[in-house]
Amino acid sequence: MIVNEKLDALRKLMNEKNIQAYIVMTDDFHSSEYVGSYFKVREYLSGFTGSAGTLVVLKNEAALWTDGRYFIQAEEQLKGGSIDLMKSGQPDVPDIIEYLYNKLNDGDTIGFDGRTVSNAFASKLIEALRDKSITLSYQVDLADELWTDRPPLSREPVWELDVKYTGLSRKEKLKSIREKMAETGADILLLTALDEIAWILNLRGNDIACTPVFLAYMIIEKSSATLCVHKEILNDEIIHQLENDGISLADYNDFYSLISEADNDKIVQLDGSTANYCVIKSIPESTKIIDSQSPVVMMKAIKTPAEMNNIRAAHIKDGVAVTRFIYWLKHNTGTENITELSAAEKLEQFRAENDSYLGPSFEPIIAYGAHGAIVHYEPTEETNVKIEPKGLCLTDTGGHYLEGTTDITRTIALGRLTDEEKTAFTLVLKGHLNLAAAKFKYGICGENLDYLARYPLWSHGLDYNHSTGHGVGCLLSVHEGPQRIHWNVNSNQNHYVLEEGMIISNEPGYYLENHFGIRHENLVLVRKGKKNSYGQFMYLENLTMVPFDRDAIDPSLLNSAELGWLNEYHKKVFDTISPYLNGDELEWLKKTTEKIV
C-alpha cells in the first residue's frame, strides 16, 4: 500500500470507531530512546523514517510534526503524499495541541494508543481541549488491524550479567530499592523503564536496537516483586534464580490488569517521566500516587566499584579497536575504496575481535566532510559517500562490552586541511581539555562546568547547539540520566550534583554547514580527590583511551596548561594501549602520541 491508501484504510477504521482524530507517536510502551520495529507505526503510515515525529490523521487531512534535524528528510519522504509537514518550533507552525483544538468540533473523539503516549502530553491535551468536550479514546491501536505484516513484539532471549560485572546482586539492589520506598512511604513501586528493570535484575536482552534490554514491566512491593515479561524469553535457570530472589512472573501484557487491582489503601509510586498514560489510567482512581523520580535512576547512575573497574577495561579494549581503525583509515583512504558505511563496518570488525564485545551501543556515525556538519547524521545506502584523502571525517561510535558501554568521537584528518579546519579542530580540543582538567568541590553540577568546554569557541563568537555531556549506562543505554553538562540552569528544574562513580561524556563540537564538523568525545568518570577543611574535592578521570589526531592540531592555539594536559593524556593513552598493538600500528601510536612542544 502507498501512504495515501494506508491513510484511507486508517480513516475507515476511525470512522467505524467514531474517532475524528488519530495520533501516532514514535514511542514504545517504555519511553525508550530507540524503539523496536513493532513500534514503528508512524514510519509505516507516513513513510517518514526519522527518529522523532508525530503523525495526526483527521478525516480530510493529516500532518506530521518533526524537529529541525529532520526538516529536509521529512520533506523528501512526505513528497507526493497528502501529509502536511509541520516544522516544530518554526514561526507560525501550530503545535499538535493547537492544531487539534482548531480542527476538531465539540464532542469529537481523539484516539491513540495510550501506552505510547506520555502522561504529560495526555494531561496537556485534556487541559487544552476542556472547553470542547473532547473524548480521549486512549486504548485503540488502529495500526494493529491495518498493518497486516506488522513485525511481532520482539522476544529475544534474556541472559544473566554476572555479579562480577555489576558489583551488586539483584537481592542487594532490591533491598536498596525497598529502603528508598520506605523513605517515600510507597507500598508499591511501578517500574516501566526497560534499563531500570534490566539493571535491578542483572539481566540483559535484545529487544531494542543498540540497547541490551528486554520488554518488561516490574511491580515491587515491600515483600514481593513481580516481573511482567514474555515468559518464553527466560530460561529455566533464570526463572529459578528469580524465584529464589523472591520475584514472581506474570505475562508482559498482564501488567495493566495487575496494577488495576492494587489495593485502595496502598500507596503507589511511579516515575511520570517514563510511565505511559495507560499506566496512570490503570491505577484505581482512589489510589494515592507518588509521582517522583524512580529510585533506580540515581542508583544506576552511580557506578559500583566493580563497574568502575570493568568500564576501564572496556575502554582499553575499545581504545585499541578505535586506534587501529584510525590508523587504518588514515593509511588507506585514497588507495582503497572506502565509504562511510564500509568504514563503519571496518571499525565494527576491530571491535568484534574482542571476546566480550556484544555490538554497537548506537548506530555508528561516520560522517565525512560536509556530512560531519549534520549533527545527527547516520550514513545510509542513500547518503553514503566515498571518503577522500582530504578534509575531516567525524566518527562517533560506541560499543557494548560485558565490562560496560563506550561512546567515543574522534575527528580524523585525511590529507590536507584548511587553516579554518585546523583552527576549529584546536578550539574544540581546547574546550575538551579544559573540561577534562576540571578540579572542583563536591556539590558542583554539570551546569557549573559547561563554560569550560565552550569558552574557546565563545571567545571566537562560535558555539555548538547540543549538550556537552550526557550520562552513560553500564551495558545499558548509551544515553542515561540524570546528570548532564549544559549551561542552561533554567531549562531543567532539577540540577544533579556530580557524584563519584558517575560516567559522563565530554563532547564539545563545532559544525560549519556544508563544510565540515568536529567533535571530540571522551567518557570521564567522576572521582573523589582530596578532602580537607574546605570540603571534598573532585576530579574527572578519563576513561576513553584513543589519541586525538595531531595532524589537525594547531599547537600555537594551545596555552601551556592545555599543551601539558594533551601531552599527559597522550602519554597515558600510549602507556595503556601500546601493550595491545604491534608493528606499524604500534610505531604509529608512538609517533602520534609523542609530546607536542
Next chain:
Amino acid sequence: MIVNEKLDALRKLMNEKNIQAYIVMTDDFHSSEYVGSYFKVREYLSGFTGSAGTLVVLKNEAALWTDGRYFIQAEEQLKGGSIDLMKSGQPDVPDIIEYLYNKLNDGDTIGFDGRTVSNAFASKLIEALRDKSITLSYQVDLADELWTDRPPLSREPVWELDVKYTGLSRKEKLKSIREKMAETGADILLLTALDEIAWILNLRGNDIACTPVFLAYMIIEKSSATLCVHKEILNDEIIHQLENDGISLADYNDFYSLISEADNDKIVQLDGSTANYCVIKSIPESTKIIDSQSPVVMMKAIKTPAEMNNIRAAHIKDGVAVTRFIYWLKHNTGTENITELSAAEKLEQFRAENDSYLGPSFEPIIAYGAHGAIVHYEPTEETNVKIEPKGLCLTDTGGHYLEGTTDITRTIALGRLTDEEKTAFTLVLKGHLNLAAAKFKYGICGENLDYLARYPLWSHGLDYNHSTGHGVGCLLSVHEGPQRIHWNVNSNQNHYVLEEGMIISNEPGYYLENHFGIRHENLVLVRKGKKNSYGQFMYLENLTMVPFDRDAIDPSLLNSAELGWLNEYHKKVFDTISPYLNGDELEWLKKTTEKIV
C-alpha cells in the same frame, strides 16, 4: 539599666499583656540590609552589637541566636548576663521555632512587632506551633514603652537625583511599572523596599547608614500613586513635583490603614521577600494577593545608558582616591603611626576631595594581618591595630557618588611577604582575572561562571566561603539583587540571566585563619558583544580602575593569557586615571602598572 534590669522590665510588660514569649528581630520595617538606630532594639536589650541576631525572652530565660561570624563577639558581649547564646547551625542547637515549641505551653501567646518580622518566618511559626494553639500577638512593640531614650525614627531631608544621573524620569519609571502590573493583572502594587521607592522616585535620603534612602512605603494603582512618608522630610519643590507626576502623599504611619481599606475586588501585588508580616495581615482577607518579585527589582538591576556612563565616571574618581590611598599606605607604613581606623579615615579624605562624593557605601573594612582572615571584620576602637611594614592589609571599601556607587577590595603588600602569602595572592588573582575575561553567550547566569574564579584555588585544594559576586545599586544599596555569582544552583530556585547593564562584583578571596586574608574585588558591567547566527555574545567591562599590588604577585603562577589580561588591565588603569595624578603618585602609578613579563 544593665541587661538583666531591661529584661526584667520587659518581662513585667509581657506579664501585663499576657505574653509568654517575646521575639526581637534585627530588621527594620523594610527588610533593609542596614537599619537605623531606632530599630536597634535587640542591641539595646541584649548588649550584643552584631549585625545579625534574634533575641527571644521568656518568663524565666532568654536566648540569642546569631551566626558563625559573631560567635566570639556575642559570647563576649553576653558574658555575665542571663541570655543564653544560641550558635545557629551548630549541632544540637535548636532553631528559634524548635526552642519556642519546646518551651511554650498550650494556649500561650508569642509577641513581636510584626513590622520587623518577615511573612515567611511568621508563617513557619504558625505552622510549627499549630498543635499548641499558640496565639501570635504581632502588633506589640514593647521596647517602645521600655526604651525611654530610644532614638526617634530618622527623618533626614530628601533630595532629588537629577535625571541626568538616572536616565529615566519618575514618570517614565511609573509608566513601566504600570505596564508590568498590567502583565501580572495587579490593580494595586505595594512597595516596601526603600531602595525600590528611592529608585522609582529619583529621590534620595539619609535614613539608613551607608544607604541614601528614606523611610517610606508606596502604593501604586493604575492611575494613582501614594507615597507614605514623614512629610517634613520633603521640601515644597519635591512635593510639587510629586503632585505633578500624579503622586499624592500620606503619612508614613498611615500605610497600614490605607492598605486595609483596599477594595475587595482589587488584586494586590506585593513582594513577600521584602514585605513584612503586618503588611500581609493588613490586607483584607478576601483580597486576592499576588506574591511575586517586585517589577522594580529587574528594572533597577539593569542600569540605564545614563547610569552606565555615570558609573564609569564614579569609578574614575574612586580609582584616583583609592590609588592615592594605596600609594600613601605603602609609603608611610612604618614611618607614620597608622592604624586600621586612621587608614580608613585617610581613604575617606581622599574620596571626599571629589565634589560629587556623598559618603561611604558601607562601613570600611581595613583589616591588617590576621584581621584580614575574618571575612566580616570591621575595625572598631576595641579591635583597632597598628599597621606594620610587613604582611598584607585587606581593604574593602566603597563610596556613594552622585554618579553611582563603588565597592572595591585591594589587598596591599606592606614590606616583606611570605611565599605562602604571595602564592595565595596570585591564585586569587588568577581567579579574578579569569572571571573578568569571561566571554559568553546571552542566557548565561552567574552560576555558570563561578568556577572561573574558584578554579585556581580549588585545584590547590583551597576555597573561600562566600559568593564571588553581588549586584550593586546606583546610589542605592551596595548589595543589590537579583543577579549573583555563586556556583550553587540548588540553593536558590531562581537563576538570573546576566543582562546588559547589570553591575556585579568579581571578588574571589582566600582566608587563612590567624594569619592573613586576601580578596581582589572589581565591579564589572555586563555588556553585549557581537551578535551572529550563534547568538548574542556578552562580556564583562571592568569598572574599577585601581592597580593590583605587583609586590604581592608571583608571575610564575600566571599563564600567558592571565599575564596578558593583567597587563591589559593595568594599562587601562594607567591610561584612565593617570591624568588625575601628579608627582610621586603619578610616577608610582607608572611603575606599578608597568607590563609584567
